[in-house]
């Protein structure tokens with residue numbers, strides 16, 4: 200997956216990161232951003248927690264909708280394009296609902 204260029208700034212020794220989604224400057228810490236070991240530059244996701252949560256809720260609702268309508272093929276396509284960390288979170292939310300269908 201192509202990563203967007205991250206923008207950071209340091210004010211009075213505090214590092215701030217511009218969220219690549221909402222474009223807001225937020226203090227770079229676990230309160231505002233999820234940790235991401237794969238992101239060697241900053242060690243955090245480049246989208247803030249708020250944006251990630253919104254995205255996860257959106258994608259979870261979408262999958263729930265597809266499950267209701269028994270559209271398993273579309274679910275597979277969505278999952279294929281999702282980050283592993285997001286898949287984990289979505290599965291946690293859906294729990295056994297998603298486990299009923301074999302991925």
Ligand SMILES: [Zn+2]
Nearest residue numbers: 218221247250
């Ligand atoms: Zn954001």
